[in-house]
Amino acid sequence: MPRSSRAAAKKPRLRALPGRSTPAPSSEPDDEALLAYARDVLEVEARAVLGATAGLGQPFVRAARLVRACAGQVIVTGMGKAGHIGQKLSATLASTGIRSVFLHPAEAVHGDLGRVARGDVILAMSNSGATEELLRLLPAFKRMATPVIALTGDTNSALAKGADVVLDIGRIEEACPMGMVPTASTAALHALGDALVMAVMRSRTFGTDEYALLHPGGKLGRSVQRVFELMRTGDTNPLVRDTATLTEVVGVMTKTPGRPGAACVVDRKGRLVGIFTDGDLRRRVEQGKTDFTVSVREVMGKNPRCVTPETLVMAATAQMRELKVDQLPVVDAEGRAVGLLDVQDLLAAKFV
Incomplete structure (x- = not known):
């Protein structure tokens, strides 16, 4: 084989890092040479980082x-x-x-x-x-x-x-x-x-509260976001007394801004005693139970699972998935219904 052909057939290797003897390439290196050099670079940088501990x-x-x-x-x-x-x-x-x-x-x-x-x-x-x-x-x-x-x-x-x-x-x-x-x-x-x-x-x-304040956007922000930042409150929080009729409950759910899919049922002190949802209403109608004069106390879901305003939204989202529900009541330390966490709000905030 002519000398020029043998030179062309020989694949060059990358020049090694300081201390190595491999010569510099004169043409494109093969795959193994590239990978070997990449490993060398990572090893050198890793040693440099670890070496900084000496100082x-x-x-x-x-x-x-x-x-x-x-x-x-x-x-x-x-x-x-x-x-x-x-x-x-x-x-x-x-x-x-x-x-x-x-x-x-x-x-x-x-x-x-x-x-x-x-x-x-x-x-x-x-x-x-x-x-x-x-x-x-x-x-x-x-x-x-x-x-x-x-x-x-x-x-x-x-x-x-x-x-x-x-x-x-x-x-x-x-x-x-x-x-x-x-x-x-x-x-x-x-x-x-x-x-x-x-x-x-x-x-x-x-802590996480300070971190959340400085990272309101993206995945980092969502990981430390609290329920009180997303929950529906005030006029958007659908509350009904436990003495209300089913007609009154449906009226509240319909007229509340944002059309939530549930209403929180409270006693005279505002403490949560139950929840009534669109799903509850649909199941009653499917069963032919169309008496809307019945008290919500008789048809509501009792002892509903709930969260506090300080609960992490990610934890509340996981709880909703586990329970297979679209709403979670939010209560304070005295058990008063202070908000409602709705799946639509979680969707908007990209939690689900």
Whole structure:
């Protein structure tokens, strides 16, 4: 076989990570080479994240206490890939109840420094610690008396020397054939930032109610939503006295805004004693029981299952599925009927 044909038939492999001897590819690699290199990248990034634990110590504790005690905003800043990680970190801070904004270093020197005020805390992210745009901000931060927490891979860098607290991710080899593209270093910055936020969150009073307030939309919001946010109340809550006739009950169900498929039956103190539903009415008519002068007390469902306003909507939805019902009465601590949870409202809110 001619030399040129043998060269074309030979499939090249990807260049290995630092420390490996595999040569760089000169043409498209085969499937196995691609998969092998992908595994290498993940392993390098995983080692970088785990390696960041070696730098944890009192500086991390000081940083966490600064963020926790911040009276203003946590200002996150960084350039390039570190800046993108910083934007995510700022969003995570905000989602856990810590006021935060991202400050672009290049824009900051042209007026956006006005976003920074005394009482703020700065989180500056740079693997090299030599990012020029960040270094130009340090004197201004010092004049504003805003403490700077540096997340960096070089504790001897200009950024580290100008910071009040340094969080070290360590010297990291990038998961890149050239050893240049920020990959493993940004993974470590990302993980260390998350560790800082979660440590602060763990030390504060921040529960599901606060989380729900900040996450009203999507699956996250629905997972912590409470019944009182969806239940029908006031004029839309169909209530009838236990002395009412069936005619009166049907009238209430028909005239109540939203046409609920049930009415909650209460005693003279407003306490829930039963429920009457469209299904109950339909079954009576099918059985030829068309006397609408009968008292609802005689035909209502007694001791109905109910929920409280503080019940998670997801739990209430699961209960409705289990009972195979379309409505659940909502009662307060004294047993008073304060609302009705209707399947139509769950459908609108995408719980079912």
